[in-house]
Amino acid sequence: MTFEKLALVGTGMIGGSLALALRQAGRARRIVGYDRAAAALERARALGIVDEGAASAADAAAGADLVVLAVPVGATESVCRALAPGLGRAVLVTDVGSTKVEVLAAVERALPFPERFVGAHPIAGTERSGPEAATATLFRGRRCLLTPTAATLPSAREACAALWEAVGARVEVLDAAAHDQALALVSHLPHAAAFALAAAIGDAAGAGAPVAGLWGGGFVDTTRIAGSDPEMWRDIFLSNRDAVAAALARLGRELDALGRAIADGDGAALEALIARARTGRRRILEGER
Amino acid sequence: MTFEKLALVGTGMIGGSLALALRQAGRARRIVGYDRAAAALERARALGIVDEGAASAADAAAGADLVVLAVPVGATESVCRALAPGLGRAVLVTDVGSTKVEVLAAVERALPFPERFVGAHPIAGTERSGPEAATATLFRGRRCLLTPTAATLPSAREACAALWEAVGARVEVLDAAAHDQALALVSHLPHAAAFALAAAIGDAAGAGAPVAGLWGGGFVDTTRIAGSDPEMWRDIFLSNRDAVAAALARLGRELDALGRAIADGDGAALEALIARARTGRRRILEGER
Numbered sequence: 001m002t003f004e005k006l007a008l009v010g011t012g013m014i015g016g017s018l019a020l021a022l023r024q025a026g027r028a029r030r031i032v033g034y035d036r037a038a039a040a041l042e043r044a045r046a047l048g049i050v051d052e053g054a055a056s057a058a059d060a061a062a063g064a065d066l067v068v069l070a071v072p073v074g075a076t077e078s079v080c081r082a083l084a085p086g087l088g089r090a091v092l093v094t095d096v097g098s099t100k101v102e103v104l105a106a107v108e109r110a111l112p113f114p115e116r117f118v119g120a121h122p123i124a125g126t127e128r129s130g131p132e133a134a135t136a137t138l139f140r141g142r143r144c145l146l147t148p149t150a151a152t153l154p155s156a157r158e159a160c161a162a163l164w165e166a167v168g169a170r171v172e173v174l175d176a177a178a179h180d181q182a183l184a185l186v187s188h189l190p191h192a193a194a195f196a197l198a199a200a201i202g203d204a205a206g207a208g209a210p211v212a213g214l215w216g217g218g219f220v221d222t223t224r225i226a227g228s229d230p231e232m233w234r235d236i237f238l239s240n241r242d243a244v245a246a247a248l249a250r251l252g253r254e255l256d257a258l259g260r261a262i263a264d265g266d267g268a269a270l271e272a273l274i275a276r277a278r279t280g281r282r283r284i285l286e287g288e289r
Numbered sequence: 290m291t292f293e294k295l296a297l298v299g300t301g302m303i304g305g306s307l308a309l310a311l312r313q314a315g316r317a318r319r320i321v322g323y324d325r326a327a328a329a330l331e332r333a334r335a336l337g338i339v340d341e342g343a344a345s346a347a348d349a350a351a352g353a354d355l356v357v358l359a360v361p362v363g364a365t366e367s368v369c370r371a372l373a374p375g376l377g378r379a380v381l382v383t384d385v386g387s388t389k390v391e392v393l394a395a396v397e398r399a400l401p402f403p404e405r406f407v408g409a410h411p412i413a414g415t416e417r418s419g420p421e422a423a424t425a426t427l428f429r430g431r432r433c434l435l436t437p438t439a440a441t442l443p444s445a446r447e448a449c450a451a452l453w454e455a456v457g458a459r460v461e462v463l464d465a466a467a468h469d470q471a472l473a474l475v476s477h478l479p480h481a482a483a484f485a486l487a488a489a490i491g492d493a494a495g496a497g498a499p500v501a502g503l504w505g506g507g508f509v510d511t512t513r514i515a516g517s518d519p520e521m522w523r524d525i526f527l528s529n530r531d532a533v534a535a536a537l538a539r540l541g542r543e544l545d546a547l548g549r550a551i552a553d554g555d556g557a558a559l560e561a562l563i564a565r566a567r568t569g570r571r572r573i574l575e576g577e578r
Contacts, residue, residue, distance in 0.1 A: 074556075123503065123504075123505040124505070125505060125506070125507070126506060142505075143502070143503070145503070178499055181498060181499070182498060182499050182500045182503050183503065185489075185490050185493050185494075185498055185500050186490060186500045186503050186504045186505070186508045187503075187504075187505055187507055187508065189486065189489070189490065190486060190490075190507045190508050190511040190512070191507055192544070192547055193482050193485075193486050193511060193544075194507070194511055194566070195543075195547065195562060195563050195566040196482075196540055196543035196544045196547055196562075196566070197478065197479060197482050197540060197543075197566075198566035198569045198570040198573075199543045199562055199565045199566040199569050200474075200478070200536070200539040200540045200542070200543045200569075201474050201475060201478065201479075201536075201539075201569060201570075201573055202565065202566065202568060202569015202570060202571075202572050202573060203539070203565070203569060204474050204536075204539060205474075205569070205572050205573055205576065206569070206572060209470065209471060209474055210467055210470070210471050211471045211474050211475045211573060211576070212572070212573065212576025213432070213576055214412065214432070214434070214471050214472065214475050214476075215412075215475045215476075215573050215574060216412040216413070216414065216431075216475070216476055217414070217415060217514075218414070218476055218479045218480055218483070218513075218514045219475045219476065219479050219573065220574070221510040221511070221513050221514065222479040222482060222483055222510070222511050222513075222514065223479070223566075223570045223573075224507075224510050224511075225506075225507045225510065225511065226563075226566040226567060226569075226570045227567050227570060227571075228563070228567075230559075230560040230563035230564045230567070231560060233559070233563050234556045234559040234560045234563065235556075237547075237550075237551050237559055238551065238554060238556060238559070241551045241552065241554070244551055245548060245551060245552060247489070247490075247493075248544060248547070248548045248551075249548075250489040250490075250492070250493060251485055251486060251489045251544065252541070252544060252548075253489070254484075254485035254486075254488045254489045255481065255482075255485045255537060255540065255541060255544075258481055258484065258485055258526075258537070259534060259537045259541075261526075262526050262527065262530050262533055262534060262537075263530070263534060265527060265530075267363075267523050267524075267527060270519075270522070270523040270526055270527070271519040271520060271523045273484060273485075273488055274484050274515075274517070274519035274522050274523065275519045276488045276491065276492070277483070277484040277485070277486075277487035277488040277491065277512075277515040278487070278515060278516050278517075278519070279491060280487045280488050280489075280490060280491015280492060280494070280495070280515075281487040281490075281491060281512045281515045281516060282491075282516075283491045283494050283495065283501070284487075284490060284491060284494055284500060284501065284504050284508065284512075285504060285509070287494065287500070287501025287502055
């Protein structure tokens with residue numbers, strides 16, 4: 001299936017990468033973008049991500065047969081309300097957001113035909129952001145999780161799966177609540193830890209600790225994603241707050257146990273925790289679905 | 290300066306890499322190793338890291354003009370006591386441990402000529418361990434921190450600096466207490482966070498959370514060092530406990546603030562914390578000494 005007109009709302013790294021990839025795969029003939037940041041939209045045009053920029057989300061979507069929402073998840077409802085009046089019955093609407101339960105609820109409230117919306121989450125983010133970071137190959141070999149509901153039209157679901165397969169993603173279907181629970185653990189919690197870690201160490205350095213230049217690979221890797229976009233992550237945390245809170249509580253218990261073992265000089269407890277960490281990591285990386 | 294006989298006590302990744310690098314640089318004519326794990330010693334011999342294995346640390350050190358301690362830092366004192374009776378006045382003794390204050394105290398108590406010991410810490414670790422992980426190029430372009438004391442002989446300090454420069458490291462001299470404070474922040478805390486994170490997520494997966502296969506690059510990078518050697522890290526935490534406890538308290542305060550902002554729906558506080566994390570990371574990476 002080839003889309004005649006793709007409306008891209010949000011021209012950042014993920015949305016931009018999808019536009020580039022769909023064009024390269026021959027699945028989108030014309031791409032019209034909108035971004036509330038005029039400068040980002042202009043850069044997306046200059047980079048060939050969109051053929052033209054529109055003055056509003058509704059303008060971008062006029063006459064489109066595919067609308068992709070690539071905005072911070074907290075903006076989903078207002079964008080849907082802006083799009084609603086002009087959307088035809090034949091249009092497929094999808095998103096790329098990192099949380100799904102609140103996105104689906106926002107769509108349900110704001111779109112006239114929520115049965116033609118299919119929630120999607122490509123697991124392909126990095127700490128980079130903006131149209132400059134977009135690449136046509138971002139999704140190759142990566143998982144893309146779709147969260148259709150009981151109301152979703154089978155045709156919309158199939159078209160959305162075909163779209164992601166066309167850009168090289170491995171599509172999986174998941175319940176939205178299970179998605180948000182799982183991602184709270186494997187994605188939102190690592191981000192929370194990286195933010196807290198980089199803030200703590202950075203503040204200590206700012207307060208005079210002589211750490212400049214002494215970092216090694218451990219610091220670099222554990223804090224890489226601390227460079228992620230603040231607004232995007234604000235919205236992810238707020239739209240998945242219960243699951244993130246539960247995950248943070250798990251992390252807090254482990255850190256408390258580690259601190260207690262150190263204070264008590266309990267080497268056996270430390271070794272056991274570290275060995276459990278190693279096993280746990282392997283369980284996640286090697287676990288098959 | 291070329292050493293006629295290098296005694297390598299501990300044939301793991303760091304010690305093994307130093308042996309390979311010194312041999313490649315033509316700085317060690319003969320390398321005799323000892324490891325309390327007979328299998329690791331045999332592998333180090335088979336891999337050409339050591340020319341021969343000895344039955345004890347003291348046997349390895351007999352007649353050596355350079356002794357490198359590459360053992361978990363908690364083993365420093367017992368190894369020094371084992372070496373002490375056979376050490377001549379001309380031998381240079383150094384280590385590769387990740388903490389320095391307790392190592393220096395152990396050396397002071399256990400070696401007959403502590404003025405010929407120079408503490409060294411190459412910032413070049415990875416999550417790998419064992420002789421298989423050793424490479425001759427590990428230290429190229431990496432910092433190696435030396436922590437001589439007021440009692441250290443200038444000749445020993447210079448010989449140790451030359452040794453590390455010969456394997457490609459950039460040598461810096463630092464006070465042992467400042468070293469331990471700084472490393473608690475930029476290395477020990479990231480390891481603690483990675484261990485706690487991997488243990489928390491792995492346990493949740495073990496308890497049935499459907500997370501297998503859903504990881505992305507954030508999980509992979511934040512938990513890479515969670516695969517590090519349990520015994521080595523047990524000793525690092527225990528030998529730097531006050532500084533690590535202070536660093537853990539800093540991290541705990543940031544995580545608490547993050548959790549509170551999420552519970553309160555305080556988007557501005559979340560954005561500010563995430564932006565501070567980004568700035569903090571840059572401050573560490575770009576900071577010059």
